[in-house]
Amino acid sequence: MKHTSMINKKLILCLLFFIPALAFAQVTDYNRQYFNAKQLFREGKYNLAMEAFKPLIPYASNNQFSEYAAFYYALAAHNQGYNAVAKDMFNQLKTLHPDWDKMDEVNFWLGKVYLDNKDYFQGIKILASIKDKKMEKEIEALKTKALAPVTDVETLKMMREEYPKDEVVGKALVNALAKDMADKDSRALLETLISQYNLKRSDYFPETPKTIHKDTYTVSVLLPFMVSTLEPTPGRKRNQIVLDFYEGMKLAADTLAKQNVKISLRAYDTDRNTEKIKTLLKTDELKSSDLLVGPFFPEENKAIQDFSLENKINVFNPFSNNSDVIGTNPYAFLYQPSVETMGRKSGEFMAASVRKKNCIVFYGTSRRDSLLAATFVDKARERGLKVLGSHRITKDNLGKVVGTLATATEYDEYKYAKQFTLRKDSLGGIFVASDDALIYTKVLGAVDTRGDSALVLGSEDWLEQTALELDKYSSLPVAFIAPNVSLTNNPYLIAFNRKFIRTHGRTPSLYARMGYEFMLFAGNQLHKNGAYFQESMNKEKYIPGYLTQGFNYEFSRDNQLIPFIRFRHGKAVLLDKR
Known part of the structure; x- marks a missing residue:
């Protein structure tokens, strides 16, 4: 028994000395594992680096590398194109260690991940939270590169509304506007931004020689x-x-x-x-x-x-x-006026002119007709109209016009249609983006059959054709895009x-x-x-x-002024000009 007691005392003493040694060895392991992982990262062996950093990420009282391991793990994932993994780890790092002194760098790379994924609004929001002024040039370069491919003017306008003081966003909008100056409002905005950012006008507007009298x-x-x-x-x-x-x-x-x-x-x-x-x-x-x-x-x-x-x-x-x-x-x-100008102005006119805020579009087979219809639809929707349908009409599907507008569901005692699939007086307007008499006469015939108040908007070129007498235009709710009418x-x-x-x-x-x-x-x-x-x-x-x-x-380099007319008692009457 005495011998056993001596053994136990020696064992206890050994353990007392051994436990601190184990703890010291564990710290040494964290150090060695972190620096090994960091070396793999420096060598561009990102997949191996992720595996090496992974065990170091969980928090432990004696693990001083948790935040760094999570940061480099996310960065290694990003460098391999695993942006979803990188985004999750960066966000986790922000949640678990919000007071980490390297948070500006986390936000820089997280912002880059969002921008790479074309989530521009979130990316700019994250980058805007960075407080370190020394990073401003890097942030500007990052945003400039990310926004350079963005050509959609409306997206950039919304970005600028959200971040009105962001000069990179403003200049990206300038570049997009300079590539597509069909709209007068866009040109005016471009002029404003060029002045605001003190840019060289000739870089965006081709300069002509000084005039000669x-x-x-x-x-x-x-x-x-x-x-x-x-x-x-x-x-x-x-x-x-x-x-x-x-x-x-x-x-x-x-x-x-x-x-x-x-x-x-x-x-x-x-x-x-x-x-x-x-x-x-x-x-x-x-x-x-x-x-x-x-x-x-x-x-x-x-x-x-x-x-x-x-x-x-x-x-x-x-x-x-x-x-x-x-x-x-x-x-x-x-x-x-260009086709784009006519389409936009027609969308504005229709939206301002009809009480019921829905419409239908019919267009022909030419590229001109398609472009006219598309620009009308974009502007009409922007101005609050609901476009119920946009129908391409060919010689083979002319019946679609009558089928859409004048398919009867009820008849009166004289067998005249009194109700239709598209209910009577439910439609605000009809835009006809074609000068093909086969199409517009079908539309006008269907409107005549319906007998309701839907406004038909067409082209002054119809007036030069002999498909319909002028008196017919006086009896129907028809308006015309009429830049050349006197x-x-x-x-x-x-x-x-x-x-x-x-x-x-x-x-x-x-x-x-x-x-x-x-x-x-x-x-x-x-x-x-x-x-x-x-x-x-x-x-x-x-x-x-x-x-x-x-x-x-x-x-502008096309005539932006579009008059709209109607015929009353056989005479053209000006309704509006835009």
């Missing part, structure tokens, strides 16, 4: 007059549109001369021949032009645009609504009609009126603002017209 301005018209094929008969010619337009221009030049605005009007026949155009554009005569007008056909456009850009001569395309025609050429303009009580129109009939012995067409109005507009811009009139036009919200409602080229 002259006694006489040369306007060169490049259109397919097809002189060699014209027959000396009074009948309508194949290119009557072009001939009428130029006749209107000539009358306007005569009117301008009486107002002491001197225009030297020169006509060049392109013959719808690209090689002939290239030959014409090599002449010194054309290089001395102050303004080019044309072309008519799309295949003629590139040569004229290249010539305009190379020689720094302004050019107006008088007929096209396609913004691709002018591209990025700072000297090029559309006389007509109101019958306009005294300038009355005077022009008299002058044209006296000169040509016939009533002027729409295109003759367009030519007259265009030349008065362009001639007055040249006279007032010189050969490079764009800077002055940029600053004018409204330029009055003579035959039409006028123009707006503020921060």
